[in-house]
Amino acid sequence: MRQFLVAGNWKMNTQRATAVALATDVARGAASATGVEVLVCPPFPYLEAVAGAIRGSSVRLGAQNASAEKPGAYTGETAIEMLIDCGCASVILGHSERRTLYGETDALVNRKVKAVRTQGLQAILCVGEQLADREAERTEQILDGQMTGSLEGVDGDAVADLVIAYEPVWAIGTGKTASPEQAQAAHAHLRKWLAGRYNPAVADGIRILYGGSVKADNALTLLQQPDIDGALVGGASLSAANFLPIVEAGVQAQGK
Ligand code: PEP
Numbered sequence: 001m002r003q004f005l006v007a008g009n010w011k012m013n014t015q016r017a018t019a020v021a022l023a024t025d026v027a028r029g030a031a032s033a034t035g036v037e038v039l040v041c042p043p044f045p046y047l048e049a050v051a052g053a054i055r056g057s058s059v060r061l062g063a064q065n066a067s068a069e070k071p072g073a074y075t076g077e078t079a080i081e082m083l084i085d086c087g088c089a090s091v092i093l094g095h096s097e098r099r100t101l102y103g104e105t106d107a108l109v110n111r112k113v114k115a116v117r118t119q120g121l122q123a124i125l126c127v128g129e130q131l132a133d134r135e136a137e138r139t140e141q142i143l144d145g146q147m148t149g150s151l152e153g154v155d156g157d158a159v160a161d162l163v164i165a166y167e168p169v170w171a172i173g174t175g176k177t178a179s180p181e182q183a184q185a186a187h188a189h190l191r192k193w194l195a196g197r198y199n200p201a202v203a204d205g206i207r208i209l210y211g212g213s214v215k216a217d218n219a220l221t222l223l224q225q226p227d228i229d230g231a232l233v234g235g236a237s238l239s240a241a242n243f244l245p246i247v248e249a250g251v252q253a254q255g256k
Pocket of ligand 1: 009167171172173174175211212213214232233234235236
């Protein structure tokens, strides 16, 4: 059985004090969330402060991006070695904001996935279609292209701990959520793709998170879908009062 994962992507939000307070509240609240893995992904400057706040709890630390390069002359970049040094266990890669605002291509995301896996961190690979793609019924084609490009040459042990996040771009930060049926259809398609690219056992073990305006009031129906194994949460992860009920929905949806 795949364990639910609920991850908070804090994006470029919080300051040191608010990050520590939020992490402390999440760690306290998540203590009773038996069986659900909880991950927080603060901005780079607060990784260590948040690592301190969640120490001793079940909450894990993640980063929102990583360089594909080894440490060296890459102004403004953050090496995977540095993330490990700060206590990160996971890294979000290929988020739609990285793709659309910073020009990240599937080829670059692929280099990052490989580098992250080589260093033993968990990659959370984001894929998702734009509104125009969905309206033109090109969702599956777009997802296939992103998966093929981002996972080229990623084989064997490298896929063991991989997490996929399906995030329809039109649902991110917009308040529009994919319906449970739309999300389930995309997740089932991604799992079928994984079974074809790898094998059914690998596909069955890989967690596929849904992301896009997940909130306390829509989380349960989404998480009850057979191929939805958790949530990648943006806006609602910035307050423990909004985030913890999503974690709780994961507890309730277990064993669906
Ligand atoms: C995200 O950015 O990964 C995300 C899902 O954001 P939101 O929950 O705010 O739509």
